[in-house]
Amino acid sequence: MRREIRIAGFGGQGVVLAGYILGKAFALYEGLEAVMTQSYGPEARGGASSSNVVISDEPIDYPFVLEPDVLIALSQEAYTRFRPTARADALLIIEEDLVTPLEGDRPLRVPATRLAEELGRRIVANIVTLGYFTAATGWLRRESVEKAIENTLPARVVPLNLNAFARGYEYALAGERVL
Amino acid sequence: MRGRAVLTGEHFMHGDHACTEGAIAAGCRFFAGYPITPSTEIAERIAQRLPEVGGVFIQMEDEIASILAIIGASAAGARAMSATSGPGFSLMMENIGLAVMMEIPIVIVDVQRGSPSTGLPTLPGQADVMQARWGSHGDYAIAAYAPWSPQEMFDLTVLAFNVADRFRIPVMVMSDEVVGHMVERVVIPPEEQIPRWERKRPTVPPENGFRPFLAEDDDLVPPLVHAGEGYRVHFTGLTHDERGYPDMSAETHHRLVTRLVEKVRRNADAMVRYEGYGLEDARIVVISYGCTARSARRAVAQARAAGIPAGLLRLISLWPFPEKPLRDLARQAEAFIVAEMNLGQMICEVERYVAQPVIGVNHAGGAMIPPAPILETIEEVANRGAHIGRRKASTG
Amino acid sequence: MAHTLVAEKHPLDDLIRTDRMPHIWCPGCGIGIVMRCYAQAILESGIPVEQHVIVSGIGCAARTPGYMNLDSYHTTHGRPIPFATGLKLVKPELMVTVFSGDGDLAAIGGNHLIHAARRNVDIKVICINNFNYGMTGGQVGPTTPLGAKTTTTPYGNPEYPFNLPYLLAAAGAVFVSRWTAIHARQVKEDILYTFHKPGFTFIEVLAPCPVGFGKSNNLDEGVEEMWLYRRRCVPAGRVPEETPWEALQVDLREERPIVVGRFVDEDRPVYRPVRLEDKPSEHRG
Numbered sequence: 001m002r003r004e005i006r007i008a009g010f011g012g013q014g015v016v017l018a019g020y021i022l023g024k025a026f027a028l029y030e031g032l033e034a035v036m037t038q039s040y041g042p043e044a045r046g047g048a049s050s051s052n053v054v055i056s057d058e059p060i061d062y063p064f065v066l067e068p069d070v071l072i073a074l075s076q077e078a079y080t081r082f083r084p085t086a087r088a089d090a091l092l093i094i095e096e097d098l099v100t101p102l103e104g105d106r107p108l109r110v111p112a113t114r115l116a117e118e119l120g121r122r123i124v125a126n127i128v129t130l131g132y133f134t135a136a137t138g139w140l141r142r143e144s145v146e147k148a149i150e151n152t153l154p155a156r157v158v159p160l161n162l163n164a165f166a167r168g169y170e171y172a173l174a175g176e177r178v179l
Numbered sequence: 180m181r182g183r184a185v186l187t188g189e190h191f192m193h194g195d196h197a198c199t200e201g202a203i204a205a206g207c208r209f210f211a212g213y214p215i216t217p218s219t220e221i222a223e224r225i226a227q228r229l230p231e232v233g234g235v236f237i238q239m240e241d242e243i244a245s246i247l248a249i250i251g252a253s254a255a256g257a258r259a260m261s262a263t264s265g266p267g268f269s270l271m272m273e274n275i276g277l278a279v280m281m282e283i284p285i286v287i288v289d290v291q292r293g294s295p296s297t298g299l300p301t302l303p304g305q306a307d308v309m310q311a312r313w314g315s316h317g318d319y320a321i322a323a324y325a326p327w328s329p330q331e332m333f334d335l336t337v338l339a340f341n342v343a344d345r346f347r348i349p350v351m352v353m354s355d356e357v358v359g360h361m362v363e364r365v366v367i368p369p370e371e372q373i374p375r376w377e378r379k380r381p382t383v384p385p386e387n388g389f390r391p392f393l394a395e396d397d398d399l400v401p402p403l404v405h406a407g408e409g410y411r412v413h414f415t416g417l418t419h420d421e422r423g424y425p426d427m428s429a430e431t432h433h434r435l436v437t438r439l440v441e442k443v444r445r446n447a448d449a450m451v452r453y454e455g456y457g458l459e460d461a462r463i464v465v466i467s468y469g470c471t472a473r474s475a476r477r478a479v480a481q482a483r484a485a486g487i488p489a490g491l492l493r494l495i496s497l498w499p500f501p502e503k504p505l506r507d508l509a510r511q512a513e514a515f516i517v518a519e520m521n522l523g524q525m526i527c528e529v530e531r532y533v534a535q536p537v538i539g540v541n542h543a544g545g546a547m548i549p550p551a552p553i554l555e556t557i558e559e560v561a562n563r564g565a566h567i568g569r570r571k572a573s574t575g
Numbered sequence: 576m577a578h579t580l581v582a583e584k585h586p587l588d589d590l591i592r593t594d595r596m597p598h599i600w601c602p603g604c605g606i607g608i609v610m611r612c613y614a615q616a617i618l619e620s621g622i623p624v625e626q627h628v629i630v631s632g633i634g635c636a637a638r639t640p641g642y643m644n645l646d647s648y649h650t651t652h653g654r655p656i657p658f659a660t661g662l663k664l665v666k667p668e669l670m671v672t673v674f675s676g677d678g679d680l681a682a683i684g685g686n687h688l689i690h691a692a693r694r695n696v697d698i699k700v701i702c703i704n705n706f707n708y709g710m711t712g713g714q715v716g717p718t719t720p721l722g723a724k725t726t727t728t729p730y731g732n733p734e735y736p737f738n739l740p741y742l743l744a745a746a747g748a749v750f751v752s753r754w755t756a757i758h759a760r761q762v763k764e765d766i767l768y769t770f771h772k773p774g775f776t777f778i779e780v781l782a783p784c785p786v787g788f789g790k791s792n793n794l795d796e797g798v799e800e801m802w803l804y805r806r807r808c809v810p811a812g813r814v815p816e817e818t819p820w821e822a823l824q825v826d827l828r829e830e831r832p833i834v835v836g837r838f839v840d841e842d843r844p845v846y847r848p849v850r851l852e853d854k855p856s857e858h859r860g
Contacts, residue, residue: 020362024191027364034191036362040217040301061477062549063361063470148191209665211657235664235848240690244657247650247687251630251661254648255669259661277651406646406662407669409625413592413641415649424595425641425649 001057003139004065007129008050008082009074009095014126018072019051021148022130026055028151029144035063048078055139070137072129073099074112093133095125108136108172115167124164131168142169182231185370192365194358195220195262197329198288199228200365201336202260204373207286208234209259211248213241213267216300217356218290221262242267246274246287253283254414256405258340262288265298265307269314275349276315279439281414282392282401284343284378288336288352290359291469293544303356304544305469306521311351312498318436320443322450323351323498325468329363335452335495341376342450346442347400353497355520357470357547378403385409392435393421399442443499452495453504457483461490463560464508466529467518468494471548475518478553487561500528509533514560518553520544536560590614590624592644599638603789603797605756605782606703610639612759613674613701616766617645620670628671630659632679635710635784636703639674653684656691659698664848670699670770677704677779681737682717692746694846695774701766702777704739705784706827713787720826724791741820743777744839750776751839753823755804756783758835765837773845781825781833792828803827811836 005022009015019036027034038051052065071086073079074095083102086092094101096109110132116125127149134145149161185204192200199221202210210229212222222238229236235252239245242263249259263271268289278285291307293299311323322342324335336352343350381402383389391412394401401421404410413423418432426432443450456476458464463482467475472493482489492508494501508515515533517526518540526539540556542548591614600606617627627645631637633652640647646669650658655673663671673680680688680702691698707725708714714727718739722731740751750772754761762780769776783789783800794800809832811818823834 020191023362027191028189034363036191037357037360040356040360059476060363061473061480062547063357063363063473064547209661211661230849230851233850237660237664237848239657239660240686243654244660244687244690247654247657248661248664250650251648251658251663252665253661254658255662255665257665259665274651274654277654281648406628406648407626407666408646411625411644411646413647413649415641416651417649424592 002060003055003070004068005053005055005070005072006050006065006068006082006086007053007072007074008048008078009126010047010077011049013074014123015049015074016051018126018130019053021127021145021152022133023053024152025140025144025148026053029147030140032057033060035060037064048075048081050078050082070133072133074125074129076100091137093129093136095129108132110168110171112168115171116164119160119163119167121160124161127161127164128168131165131170132172135169135172182228184232185373186367187369188367190365190367191362192329193220194326194329194332194354194361194363195290196224197332197365198262198336198352198354198359199224200367201333202286202340203228203232203234204333204367204370205258205337205340206375207258207260207340208232209249209252209257210234210261211237211239211245211252211259212261212263213239213245215242215264215267217292217359218262218264218288220359221288221290242270243274246271246285249285250274250278250281250283253285254281254406258344260286260288262290264290264292264300265294265304266296268307268310272310272314273316275321276317276319277416278349279315279319279321280416282347282403282439283414284347285349286336286339286343286352287349288354291353291355299545301356302545303470303520303547305355305471305519306524306544308353308497308519308521309524311353318440320440321349321351321498322346322443322496323353324452324495325353325497326358327469327472327493328358329361329365331495332358333365333367337373338452341374344378345376345400345449346398346446347378347403348443353469355469381410385411390421391423392419394438394442398446399438447499450496451499451501451503453501454493454495455504456491456493458490458492458508460488461508461511462488462513463516463557464490464492464512464514465516465518465553465557466492466494466505466525468497468525469520471518471520474548474550475553477550478557481550481554482557482561487557489557494525497525502532505529505532509535514538516540516553516556516560518548520548586618587611587614590617590644592642595642598642600635601786603783603785604635605705605780605784605797606636606639608756608759609701609703609762609780609782610642612763613639613672613766614643615763616770619767620770622670622770626669628662628669630655630662630671630673631675632684633710634676634679634708636674636676637679653679653682654687655679656684656687656698656700660691660696663696663698667697672699672701674701675703676709677702677706677718677739678708678716681739681742685717689742689746692743692748692775692777695747695749695843696846697773698775699766699769700775700777702739702779703782704779705782705788707784707788709784709787713784713791719788720828723788723828725788726791736824738820738824739779740823740838744820747775747843748777748839749774749841749843750837752837753779753781753835755781755808755833755835757801757804758808772840774843794827800827804833807831808833808835811838814838
């Protein structure tokens, strides 16, 4: 079992942090192997940025995402740029207010930024998305991601982020569970 | 506020950060460096961590100053390290020789990127591995390790300090951008389980007649005197006698340089590290290291699943080169394949020890070699039996 | 030989590696005088000999550590300052002196020189300036005057030299002085003074190099150059009000004054690595 997840967006949306927390949840609290990689350098700073997580039940040799099984796109540019890299039948999760999907794609939609704004901080849209991903896929337990949030972020922002995670998680549960 | 030196526990950790934690867990209390991609995260994290444990961080004006500062710091008794990448590694070369000649232990981390020159700052390479061995002028010997995971960034940095201190030599951690920038599980053991090899120190009080460069033990390592201990020792990059005094004679030079090289050869068993996968019955042996070995392991696993008797010899120490396991494998193998992200460097070392065909799987750098070209080469060798070509350049 | 006077002991015996004599310096060279001043200052410093460390690079002056019975480090060309920086930061209780030449410190090691002064790291620099590379046989250096002949400027030096006190003052050294090899007393006094002056200090000592700079510039005898120093050195007035920095430019070949003296002596916080136990107010930015 090897699965590849790409989280993409524009700078400032926290896609690297989201990938880190997701990878940590898998690697430390789900008993799986996980590797996170990202692009570096001035070329990686502008425009669409991404973080990439590979999970597996055996040691991960090749650490890079080649053909994502999951693409989470938080911006139009990220969607347009990375959609072709993902499998044709990849699970697509889009920020529904920011991304118009290509014809033929039937992505899952989450208004992550709007939900984050309702919590008072649009900056946690990435964590809302993680909550949505966790509930929608059922690939890992809610507590694993919550533990990863608690053990990654400074204590003062943990409650906000746990709320954001719960908000995305519940939003997905209220809709149709897809996998 | 004091921080913990050893962050015992399970972490999901960046390779460069794991290197930093390995250094601090090993007792590194001095770091001098200059920002350079892709090693900068080491400097950034250690700038935050060293003050927490009472250590010293200083950003120098260049990498030449950085290596001198760590040699000076080590001469005063500290475990000291610098981290850099190709261009900075080149700037350090002259003074690798100074550390060798003064026998002052230091650790240098090279997170290799695409090269030569400025090359590919944000992308990987493995083309500094011969430079690590031979980059300074003259005959000398050092140790160098190639981590293939964030976990080994931790473990091998600890080992690097121990080998440096125990044998009074510079030790390099030859990482690469893939391993340096990868985030993966890292398990940091309890403090008491971090191995610690101490420096050999003088056992006699300062007095006239103490000869600081006299190696009386079989390991050829003389005891190390630190600044300010009253021994009033002279350290010089000039050829020197057992008193440390410059001596411009051919005899003294030959004796000194021979001991410095022999010191590493004689103690190689304590420094050499390697790992094997499927070697028991291997007729085709893949040799690889660092990030490329991850792909090599996958390729070997795929080949074995297809019934090809392939195995992997992963070089953990590049220097001293693990020649013994290679000589042993030469008795059973029909061919060797060396996969590395350069145009053929460690392959030259392999060719020194085996008579069988040695085939390179090479790429100049910029992207990790994936398993496919390695697997294809294994299959090709398997299909053509003994009639394979001597060298094949294949790209990832 | 009834009148021969043989001293059984010399006060500096303990500070000199007598088993390393004779030294390599040429007749008429000024370096030995400065080494003598350094040794005398150590003797008078009240700081235990074991706490003195001498560091050098490459060149004639840089051979001094080999003759001093101290913890001594003879590093590579241009690099004594960063070596000394690392050593001092690990053992701040040691008195670390860098003793080297103008080519070592101001050319190949020039970047380290200005950055150490900028940081105000607590090391004491004694710079022997003999206007050329002596050890390699008299080539042009960073202090060689415009027009002077050396083995690599056979038609005269086309470059301007560094005015070292000006450079060091601009870079932030808290103490800058200049003397010549004839000013043994002042050199010793300044070395002694800088031992007790926290921060990056710089003493330039002009010294004859008769077989290097001298032979190409009509100063073949060391003693001639010493006479020249005696004749032409003038003490500085207040710098820069009475003595502008430009007046500190030296050219031995011209009949113009050589300004000597203490040019900078001020207090500035010494570089210290960040320590978290410090109060925030004690941190330097």
